[in-house]
Amino acid sequence: MSAIITAAGALRPRFRAATYQALISLLTVSGIRIGEALALDRDDLDADDGMLIVRDAKFGKTRLVPLHPSTTAALTRYAELREEHHPRPAAPALLLSTAGTQLLHSNVGLTFTQLTAQAGLTRRSAACRPRIHDVRHSFAVATVLGWYRDGADVAAMMPRLSTYLGHADPKHTYWHLSAAPELMALAGDRLHAHLQGQP
Known part of the structure; x- marks a missing residue:
């Protein structure tokens, strides 16, 4: 940005x-x-x-x-x-x-x-271009990435982010996060550690 x-x-x-x-x-x-x-x-x-x-x-x-x-x-x-x-x-x-x-x-x-x-940002296709609304998505993703990196209880924090963003339900907040590969990787790492019995 x-x-x-x-x-x-x-x-x-x-x-x-x-x-x-x-x-x-x-x-x-x-x-x-x-x-x-x-x-x-x-x-x-x-x-x-x-x-x-x-x-x-x-x-x-x-x-x-x-x-x-x-x-x-x-x-x-x-x-x-x-x-x-x-x-x-x-x-x-x-x-x-x-x-x-x-x-x-x-x-x-x-x-x-x-x-x-x-700024050098190019559109991926005629239908896929940077939009000002994407800034909101970036904010949500960056917030959750920070929580993962800090070791926070992300599930417990999600209602706070939902309230901050003005969402009626956390499920609407999860939609903002669904297409972020780095976030999915961190979530996967945490799940893997959980399955391995690591703290």
Whole structure:
């Protein structure tokens, strides 16, 4: 993702670059849905407590998403730049277009496609190309990989990840993980160790 974020830094004007760097970085570290990110308002960032409020998400639910202090600091810096460029924006969105309006999903998708090409990511076929929604999958896989490497009880942790991602049931979270070869290998290693009676 760092190559895509770097590519976003070359967008013009400067505020557009900052917006896309903030958006892609937020998706990378939080795993929220792209629609949820675009719907965030300025008041949905609680910088003091390091929290995002995701309102009226899938199934009409609202949830709190804790943020790392570095993420909160980055969003705070973006907010300062946003206020400088758009002191009276046309929308209360956390992430603004250069016109001061809420970002459009279609425009974000087109820009993400351009950025992935500039970062050297190529599509496998006409139907299989990098999508911005894939960032959410990457977040889920990276989280579980970290748990395996730390020796955590992954099954016990899955409900936490499901809640964090806003899934109604852990089975929906497992879908995000089903096509990750490295994750399957670690799961297989753990199963093999269990069958061999190793701790």
